[in-house]
Amino acid sequence: xxxxxxxxxxxGYKVRLLLAQLGxxxxxxxxxxxxGESRTPEFLARNPNGKIPVLELDxxxxxxxxxxILFHLAEGTPFLPGPGLDRVRVLQWMGFEQYSHEPHIxxxxxxxxxxxxxxxxxxxxxxxxxxxxxxxxxxDAHLAAHPFFVADRxxxxxxxxxxxxxxxxxxxxxxxxxxxxRAWLARVEAQPGFVPMAGPC
Amino acid sequence: xxxxxxxxxxxGYKVRLLLAQLGxxxxxxxxxxxxGESRTPEFLARNPNGKIPVLELDxxxxxxxxxxILFHLAEGTPFLPGPGLDRVRVLQWMGFEQYSHEPHIxxxxxxxxxxxxxxxxxxxxxxxxxxxxxxxxxxDAHLAAHPFFVADRxxxxxxxxxxxxxxxxxxxxxxxxxxxxRAWLARVEAQPGFVPMAGPC
Numbered sequence: 235x236x237x238x239x240x241x242x243x244x245x246g247y248k249v250r251l252l253l254a255q256l257g258x259x260x261x262x263x264x265x266x267x268x269x270g271e272s273r274t275p276e277f278l279a280r281n282p283n284g285k286i287p288v289l290e291l292d293x294x295x296x297x298x299x300x301x302x303i304l305f306h307l308a309e310g311t312p313f314l315p316g317p318g319l320d321r322v323r324v325l326q327w328m329g330f331e332q333y334s335h336e337p338h339i340x341x342x343x344x345x346x347x348x349x350x351x352x353x354x355x356x357x358x359x360x361x362x363x364x365x366x367x368x369x370x371x372x373x374d375a376h377l378a379a380h381p382f383f384v385a386d387r388x389x390x391x392x393x394x395x396x397x398x399x400x401x402x403x404x405x406x407x408x409x410x411x412x413x414x415x416r417a418w419l420a421r422v423e424a425q426p427g428f429v430p431m432a433g434p435c
Numbered sequence: 436x437x438x439x440x441x442x443x444x445x446x447g448y449k450v451r452l453l454l455a456q457l458g459x460x461x462x463x464x465x466x467x468x469x470x471g472e473s474r475t476p477e478f479l480a481r482n483p484n485g486k487i488p489v490l491e492l493d494x495x496x497x498x499x500x501x502x503x504i505l506f507h508l509a510e511g512t513p514f515l516p517g518p519g520l521d522r523v524r525v526l527q528w529m530g531f532e533q534y535s536h537e538p539h540i541x542x543x544x545x546x547x548x549x550x551x552x553x554x555x556x557x558x559x560x561x562x563x564x565x566x567x568x569x570x571x572x573x574x575d576a577h578l579a580a581h582p583f584f585v586a587d588r589x590x591x592x593x594x595x596x597x598x599x600x601x602x603x604x605x606x607x608x609x610x611x612x613x614x615x616x617r618a619w620l621a622r623v624e625a626q627p628g629f630v631p632m633a634g635p636c
Contacts, residue, residue: 282576285535298527299531306523325526329501330484333533
Protein backbone atom coordinates (compact mmCIF):
# COMPACT_ATOMS: atom_id res chain seq x y z
CA UNK A 235 0.00 0.00 0.00
CA UNK A 236 1.04 3.58 -0.60
CA UNK A 237 -0.26 6.50 1.43
CA UNK A 238 -0.32 9.84 -0.39
CA UNK A 239 -0.37 12.38 2.40
CA UNK A 240 0.66 15.80 3.68
CA UNK A 241 2.82 15.24 6.78
CA UNK A 242 1.09 17.91 8.92
CA UNK A 243 -2.43 16.71 8.05
CA UNK A 244 -4.60 15.34 10.85
CA UNK A 245 -6.72 13.57 8.24
CA GLY A 246 -3.58 11.79 7.08
CA TYR A 247 -2.49 11.14 10.65
CA LYS A 248 -5.72 9.20 11.28
CA VAL A 249 -4.60 6.67 8.66
CA ARG A 250 -0.95 6.66 9.81
CA LEU A 251 -2.01 5.99 13.41
CA LEU A 252 -4.27 3.07 12.49
CA LEU A 253 -1.68 1.60 10.11
CA ALA A 254 0.88 1.73 12.90
CA GLN A 255 -1.47 0.07 15.38
CA LEU A 256 -2.33 -2.63 12.84
CA GLY A 257 1.37 -3.19 12.13
CA UNK A 258 0.91 -2.73 8.37
CA UNK A 259 3.91 -1.80 6.24
CA UNK A 260 3.28 0.89 3.65
CA UNK A 261 5.10 3.32 1.41
CA UNK A 262 4.72 6.97 2.38
CA UNK A 263 4.38 9.48 -0.46
CA UNK A 264 4.53 13.07 0.81
CA UNK A 265 2.30 15.51 -1.09
CA UNK A 266 3.06 19.22 -0.65
CA UNK A 267 -0.47 20.63 -0.73
CA UNK A 268 0.96 24.13 -0.17
CA UNK A 269 2.82 23.81 -3.50
CA GLY A 270 -0.25 22.59 -5.41
CA GLU A 271 0.82 18.95 -5.56
CA SER A 272 -2.73 17.77 -4.78
CA ARG A 273 -4.08 19.57 -7.86
CA THR A 274 -1.85 18.03 -10.53
CA PRO A 275 -3.35 15.76 -13.24
CA GLU A 276 -1.48 12.81 -11.69
CA PHE A 277 -2.95 13.46 -8.25
CA LEU A 278 -6.47 14.15 -9.57
CA ALA A 279 -6.35 10.76 -11.31
CA ARG A 280 -6.02 9.26 -7.81
CA ASN A 281 -8.61 11.52 -6.14
CA PRO A 282 -10.74 13.71 -8.43
CA ASN A 283 -11.62 15.82 -5.38
CA GLY A 284 -7.97 16.85 -5.00
CA LYS A 285 -7.55 16.10 -1.31
CA ILE A 286 -5.18 14.01 0.76
CA PRO A 287 -4.99 11.40 2.20
CA VAL A 288 -5.29 8.86 -0.60
CA LEU A 289 -4.61 5.18 0.06
CA GLU A 290 -3.37 3.41 -3.05
CA LEU A 291 -4.10 -0.30 -2.74
CA ASP A 292 -1.92 -3.10 -4.04
CA UNK A 293 -4.08 -3.43 -7.16
CA UNK A 294 -3.46 0.25 -7.96
CA UNK A 295 -6.99 1.42 -7.10
CA UNK A 296 -7.26 4.41 -4.79
CA UNK A 297 -9.41 5.12 -1.76
CA UNK A 298 -9.97 8.66 -0.49
CA UNK A 299 -11.82 10.33 2.40
CA UNK A 300 -9.94 9.64 5.62
CA UNK A 301 -12.84 8.10 7.51
CA UNK A 302 -13.70 5.71 4.66
CA ILE A 303 -10.05 4.63 4.63
CA LEU A 304 -10.19 4.02 8.40
CA PHE A 305 -13.33 1.92 7.96
CA HIS A 306 -11.65 -0.12 5.23
CA LEU A 307 -8.48 -0.79 7.15
CA ALA A 308 -10.27 -1.56 10.42
CA GLU A 309 -12.78 -4.05 8.98
CA GLY A 310 -12.40 -7.38 10.77
CA THR A 311 -10.08 -5.96 13.44
CA PRO A 312 -10.73 -4.93 17.05
CA PHE A 313 -10.67 -1.27 15.93
CA LEU A 314 -14.17 -1.52 14.36
CA PRO A 315 -17.19 -3.25 15.89
CA GLY A 316 -18.86 -5.96 13.81
CA PRO A 317 -22.17 -5.34 12.03
CA GLY A 318 -24.81 -3.73 14.23
CA LEU A 319 -25.64 -0.51 16.02
CA ASP A 320 -22.16 0.01 17.48
CA ARG A 321 -20.73 0.07 13.98
CA VAL A 322 -23.35 2.64 12.96
CA ARG A 323 -22.40 4.75 15.98
CA VAL A 324 -18.83 4.80 14.65
CA LEU A 325 -20.15 6.29 11.41
CA GLN A 326 -22.29 8.74 13.39
CA TRP A 327 -19.25 10.12 15.24
CA MET A 328 -17.20 10.14 12.04
CA GLY A 329 -19.96 12.22 10.42
CA PHE A 330 -19.86 14.57 13.39
CA GLU A 331 -16.10 14.85 12.99
CA GLN A 332 -16.19 15.74 9.30
CA TYR A 333 -19.13 18.16 9.47
CA SER A 334 -19.14 19.77 12.92
CA HIS A 335 -15.50 19.52 14.06
CA GLU A 336 -12.92 19.37 11.25
CA PRO A 337 -14.08 22.40 9.19
CA HIS A 338 -13.77 24.59 12.27
CA ILE A 339 -10.87 23.18 14.30
CA UNK A 340 -8.65 21.78 11.55
CA UNK A 341 -9.12 24.74 9.23
CA UNK A 342 -8.34 27.20 12.03
CA UNK A 343 -5.15 25.29 12.82
CA UNK A 344 -4.16 25.09 9.16
CA UNK A 345 -4.57 28.81 8.61
CA UNK A 346 -2.71 29.73 11.79
CA UNK A 347 0.18 27.40 10.96
CA UNK A 348 0.51 27.64 7.19
CA UNK A 349 -1.11 30.85 5.91
CA UNK A 350 -0.41 34.55 6.32
CA UNK A 351 -3.52 35.74 8.13
CA UNK A 352 -5.52 38.59 6.61
CA UNK A 353 -8.65 40.35 7.92
CA UNK A 354 -10.61 37.86 5.79
CA UNK A 355 -9.09 34.99 7.76
CA UNK A 356 -9.51 36.69 11.15
CA UNK A 357 -13.23 37.23 10.62
CA UNK A 358 -13.71 33.56 9.72
CA UNK A 359 -11.45 32.38 12.55
CA UNK A 360 -13.81 34.08 15.01
CA UNK A 361 -16.78 32.22 13.51
CA UNK A 362 -14.93 28.93 13.54
CA UNK A 363 -13.99 29.49 17.18
CA UNK A 364 -17.64 29.47 18.22
CA UNK A 365 -18.50 26.41 16.13
CA UNK A 366 -15.36 24.49 17.14
CA UNK A 367 -15.94 25.19 20.84
CA UNK A 368 -19.46 23.80 20.49
CA UNK A 369 -18.04 20.59 18.99
CA UNK A 370 -15.52 20.23 21.83
CA UNK A 371 -18.34 20.68 24.36
CA UNK A 372 -20.38 17.91 22.69
CA UNK A 373 -17.35 15.61 22.89
CA ASP A 374 -16.61 16.49 26.52
CA ALA A 375 -20.20 15.78 27.58
CA HIS A 376 -20.11 12.38 25.87
CA LEU A 377 -16.74 11.51 27.36
CA ALA A 378 -17.90 12.43 30.86
CA ALA A 379 -20.07 9.29 30.66
CA HIS A 380 -18.02 7.03 28.37
CA PRO A 381 -14.31 6.08 28.29
CA PHE A 382 -14.28 6.03 24.47
CA PHE A 383 -16.71 7.18 21.78
CA VAL A 384 -18.33 3.83 20.96
CA ALA A 385 -18.93 0.61 22.90
CA ASP A 386 -16.59 1.62 25.74
CA ARG A 387 -13.51 0.59 23.79
CA UNK A 388 -10.87 2.32 21.70
CA UNK A 389 -11.45 2.24 17.95
CA UNK A 390 -11.57 4.22 14.73
CA UNK A 391 -14.15 6.73 16.02
CA UNK A 392 -11.55 7.71 18.64
CA UNK A 393 -8.81 7.85 16.03
CA UNK A 394 -10.96 10.07 13.77
CA UNK A 395 -11.69 12.50 16.58
CA UNK A 396 -8.28 12.41 18.26
CA UNK A 397 -6.43 13.56 15.14
CA UNK A 398 -7.45 17.21 15.21
CA UNK A 399 -8.64 17.45 18.82
CA UNK A 400 -5.22 16.92 20.38
CA UNK A 401 -3.81 19.77 18.28
CA UNK A 402 -6.87 22.03 18.72
CA UNK A 403 -4.75 24.48 20.79
CA UNK A 404 -2.73 25.13 17.62
CA UNK A 405 -6.03 26.35 16.14
CA UNK A 406 -6.65 28.69 19.05
CA UNK A 407 -8.90 26.38 21.08
CA UNK A 408 -8.40 25.81 24.79
CA UNK A 409 -8.95 22.31 26.14
CA UNK A 410 -8.89 23.58 29.74
CA UNK A 411 -12.72 23.72 30.04
CA UNK A 412 -13.01 20.06 28.99
CA UNK A 413 -11.57 17.70 31.64
CA UNK A 414 -13.28 14.55 30.33
CA UNK A 415 -11.93 15.26 26.89
CA ARG A 416 -8.41 15.75 28.24
CA ALA A 417 -8.60 12.45 30.15
CA TRP A 418 -9.71 10.72 26.92
CA LEU A 419 -6.73 12.20 25.03
CA ALA A 420 -4.48 10.56 27.62
CA ARG A 421 -6.30 7.24 27.26
CA VAL A 422 -5.83 7.35 23.48
CA GLU A 423 -2.14 8.16 23.89
CA ALA A 424 -1.74 5.14 26.22
CA GLN A 425 -3.03 2.66 23.60
CA PRO A 426 -0.61 -0.05 22.38
CA GLY A 427 1.17 1.01 19.22
CA PHE A 428 0.25 4.68 19.58
CA VAL A 429 2.41 6.98 17.43
CA PRO A 430 2.45 10.77 17.61
CA MET A 431 1.30 13.01 14.76
CA ALA A 432 4.78 13.94 13.55
CA GLY A 433 4.82 11.72 10.51
CA PRO A 434 7.31 9.32 9.01
CA CYS A 435 8.95 12.10 7.05
CA UNK B 436 -39.47 4.16 14.43
CA UNK B 437 -39.85 7.92 14.71
CA UNK B 438 -38.08 10.36 12.43
CA UNK B 439 -37.42 13.78 13.94
CA UNK B 440 -36.95 16.02 10.94
CA UNK B 441 -37.38 19.45 9.35
CA UNK B 442 -39.62 19.01 6.30
CA UNK B 443 -37.47 21.14 3.95
CA UNK B 444 -34.20 19.42 4.94
CA UNK B 445 -32.34 17.44 2.30
CA UNK B 446 -30.54 15.56 5.06
CA GLY B 447 -33.93 14.46 6.36
CA TYR B 448 -35.15 13.71 2.84
CA LYS B 449 -32.32 11.18 2.42
CA VAL B 450 -33.83 9.14 5.24
CA ARG B 451 -37.45 9.65 4.07
CA LEU B 452 -36.56 8.49 0.54
CA LEU B 453 -34.84 5.32 1.74
CA LEU B 454 -37.63 4.54 4.23
CA ALA B 455 -40.16 4.88 1.40
CA GLN B 456 -38.14 2.62 -0.89
CA LEU B 457 -37.75 0.05 1.87
CA GLY B 458 -41.48 0.22 2.62
CA UNK B 459 -40.92 0.91 6.31
CA UNK B 460 -43.68 2.53 8.34
CA UNK B 461 -42.57 5.30 10.69
CA UNK B 462 -43.90 8.19 12.69
CA UNK B 463 -42.90 11.62 11.39
CA UNK B 464 -42.10 14.26 14.01
CA UNK B 465 -41.63 17.70 12.43
CA UNK B 466 -38.99 19.87 14.13
CA UNK B 467 -39.07 23.59 13.36
CA UNK B 468 -35.37 24.37 13.34
CA UNK B 469 -36.15 28.00 12.47
CA UNK B 470 -38.00 28.31 15.78
CA GLY B 471 -35.19 26.74 17.82
CA GLU B 472 -36.88 23.38 18.29
CA SER B 473 -33.61 21.50 17.63
CA ARG B 474 -31.95 23.32 20.56
CA THR B 475 -34.40 22.43 23.35
CA PRO B 476 -33.29 20.18 26.24
CA GLU B 477 -35.66 17.48 24.95
CA PHE B 478 -34.14 17.55 21.48
CA LEU B 479 -30.54 17.72 22.75
CA ALA B 480 -31.22 14.57 24.77
CA ARG B 481 -31.85 12.86 21.41
CA ASN B 482 -28.90 14.47 19.59
CA PRO B 483 -26.41 16.45 21.68
CA ASN B 484 -25.20 18.10 18.47
CA GLY B 485 -28.63 19.73 17.99
CA LYS B 486 -29.20 18.73 14.37
CA ILE B 487 -31.93 16.92 12.46
CA PRO B 488 -32.57 14.27 11.26
CA VAL B 489 -32.70 11.95 14.27
CA LEU B 490 -34.03 8.42 13.94
CA GLU B 491 -35.54 7.18 17.18
CA LEU B 492 -35.47 3.39 17.20
CA ASP B 493 -38.09 1.13 18.72
CA UNK B 494 -36.00 0.70 21.88
CA UNK B 495 -35.96 4.50 22.36
CA UNK B 496 -32.31 4.94 21.43
CA UNK B 497 -31.52 7.63 18.86
CA UNK B 498 -29.30 7.68 15.79
CA UNK B 499 -28.13 10.93 14.21
CA UNK B 500 -26.03 12.00 11.21
CA UNK B 501 -28.04 11.37 8.04
CA UNK B 502 -25.48 9.17 6.30
CA UNK B 503 -25.01 6.93 9.36
CA ILE B 504 -28.81 6.52 9.47
CA LEU B 505 -28.82 5.56 5.77
CA PHE B 506 -26.09 2.98 6.42
CA HIS B 507 -28.07 1.52 9.31
CA LEU B 508 -31.34 1.25 7.43
CA ALA B 509 -29.74 -0.10 4.25
CA GLU B 510 -27.70 -2.85 5.92
CA GLY B 511 -28.66 -6.22 4.44
CA THR B 512 -30.72 -4.64 1.62
CA PRO B 513 -29.92 -4.05 -2.07
CA PHE B 514 -29.33 -0.37 -1.25
CA LEU B 515 -25.92 -1.10 0.35
CA PRO B 516 -23.25 -3.46 -1.00
CA GLY B 517 -22.08 -6.22 1.33
CA PRO B 518 -18.69 -6.06 3.07
CA GLY B 519 -15.83 -5.13 0.75
CA LEU B 520 -14.46 -2.28 -1.30
CA ASP B 521 -17.81 -1.27 -2.83
CA ARG B 522 -19.17 -0.66 0.64
CA VAL B 523 -16.13 1.48 1.45
CA ARG B 524 -16.72 3.46 -1.75
CA VAL B 525 -20.20 4.25 -0.45
CA LEU B 526 -18.63 5.76 2.66
CA GLN B 527 -16.10 7.61 0.48
CA TRP B 528 -18.86 9.34 -1.49
CA MET B 529 -20.85 9.99 1.68
CA GLY B 530 -17.76 11.69 3.11
CA PHE B 531 -17.46 13.76 -0.04
CA GLU B 532 -21.12 14.74 0.29
CA GLN B 533 -20.84 15.93 3.89
CA TYR B 534 -17.52 17.74 3.53
CA SER B 535 -17.25 19.02 -0.04
CA HIS B 536 -20.89 19.32 -1.17
CA GLU B 537 -23.44 19.89 1.60
CA PRO B 538 -21.74 22.81 3.41
CA HIS B 539 -21.68 24.77 0.15
CA ILE B 540 -24.80 23.72 -1.78
CA UNK B 541 -27.21 22.97 1.07
CA UNK B 542 -26.20 25.99 3.12
CA UNK B 543 -26.56 28.30 0.10
CA UNK B 544 -30.04 26.92 -0.54
CA UNK B 545 -31.02 27.23 3.13
CA UNK B 546 -29.95 30.85 3.35
CA UNK B 547 -31.65 31.80 0.11
CA UNK B 548 -34.90 30.10 1.12
CA UNK B 549 -35.13 30.72 4.84
CA UNK B 550 -32.96 33.68 5.85
CA UNK B 551 -33.00 37.41 5.13
CA UNK B 552 -29.75 37.87 3.23
CA UNK B 553 -27.25 40.43 4.52
CA UNK B 554 -23.89 41.50 3.07
CA UNK B 555 -22.37 38.88 5.42
CA UNK B 556 -24.40 36.17 3.70
CA UNK B 557 -23.72 37.47 0.18
CA UNK B 558 -19.96 37.40 0.68
CA UNK B 559 -20.13 33.79 1.89
CA UNK B 560 -22.57 32.78 -0.83
CA UNK B 561 -19.98 33.82 -3.42
CA UNK B 562 -17.37 31.61 -1.73
CA UNK B 563 -19.78 28.70 -1.48
CA UNK B 564 -20.63 29.09 -5.16
CA UNK B 565 -17.06 28.33 -6.19
CA UNK B 566 -16.74 25.37 -3.83
CA UNK B 567 -20.16 23.95 -4.69
CA UNK B 568 -19.50 24.21 -8.43
CA UNK B 569 -16.29 22.25 -7.92
CA UNK B 570 -18.24 19.50 -6.17
CA UNK B 571 -20.81 19.33 -8.98
CA UNK B 572 -17.98 19.05 -11.52
CA UNK B 573 -16.44 16.12 -9.60
CA UNK B 574 -19.84 14.38 -9.62
CA ASP B 575 -20.43 15.07 -13.31
CA ALA B 576 -17.04 13.63 -14.29
CA HIS B 577 -17.71 10.47 -12.28
CA LEU B 578 -21.20 10.07 -13.72
CA ALA B 579 -19.91 10.46 -17.27
CA ALA B 580 -18.34 7.02 -16.79
CA HIS B 581 -20.73 5.36 -14.32
CA PRO B 582 -24.55 5.10 -14.18
CA PHE B 583 -24.57 5.39 -10.38
CA PHE B 584 -21.95 6.32 -7.78
CA VAL B 585 -20.93 2.84 -6.67
CA ALA B 586 -20.92 -0.60 -8.31
CA ASP B 587 -23.07 0.55 -11.25
CA ARG B 588 -26.26 0.25 -9.21
CA UNK B 589 -28.54 2.60 -7.32
CA UNK B 590 -27.95 2.76 -3.57
CA UNK B 591 -27.45 4.95 -0.54
CA UNK B 592 -24.49 6.85 -2.03
CA UNK B 593 -26.88 8.05 -4.74
CA UNK B 594 -29.54 8.90 -2.17
CA UNK B 595 -27.02 10.87 -0.09
CA UNK B 596 -25.90 12.89 -3.11
CA UNK B 597 -29.28 13.26 -4.80
CA UNK B 598 -30.88 14.98 -1.81
CA UNK B 599 -29.22 18.38 -2.18
CA UNK B 600 -28.04 18.09 -5.80
CA UNK B 601 -31.51 18.05 -7.32
CA UNK B 602 -32.37 21.26 -5.49
CA UNK B 603 -28.98 22.90 -6.10
CA UNK B 604 -30.64 25.50 -8.39
CA UNK B 605 -32.51 26.78 -5.30
CA UNK B 606 -29.02 27.51 -3.92
CA UNK B 607 -28.03 29.44 -7.02
CA UNK B 608 -26.24 26.60 -8.83
CA UNK B 609 -26.86 25.80 -12.48
CA UNK B 610 -26.95 22.15 -13.51
CA UNK B 611 -26.81 23.10 -17.20
CA UNK B 612 -23.02 22.53 -17.50
CA UNK B 613 -23.37 18.98 -16.13
CA UNK B 614 -25.23 16.69 -18.57
CA UNK B 615 -24.09 13.42 -16.98
CA UNK B 616 -25.26 14.65 -13.61
CA ARG B 617 -28.66 15.63 -15.03
CA ALA B 618 -29.07 12.20 -16.63
CA TRP B 619 -28.26 10.59 -13.26
CA LEU B 620 -30.90 12.72 -11.53
CA ALA B 621 -33.44 11.29 -13.99
CA ARG B 622 -32.22 7.75 -13.32
CA VAL B 623 -32.63 8.27 -9.57
CA GLU B 624 -36.13 9.67 -10.07
CA ALA B 625 -37.07 6.59 -12.13
CA GLN B 626 -36.23 4.16 -9.30
CA PRO B 627 -39.07 2.04 -7.86
CA GLY B 628 -40.61 3.66 -4.81
CA PHE B 629 -39.06 7.07 -5.49
CA VAL B 630 -40.76 9.88 -3.57
CA PRO B 631 -40.11 13.60 -4.07
CA MET B 632 -38.61 15.85 -1.43
CA ALA B 633 -41.86 17.46 -0.31
CA GLY B 634 -42.22 15.52 2.88
CA PRO B 635 -45.09 13.73 4.56
CA CYS B 636 -46.19 16.90 6.29
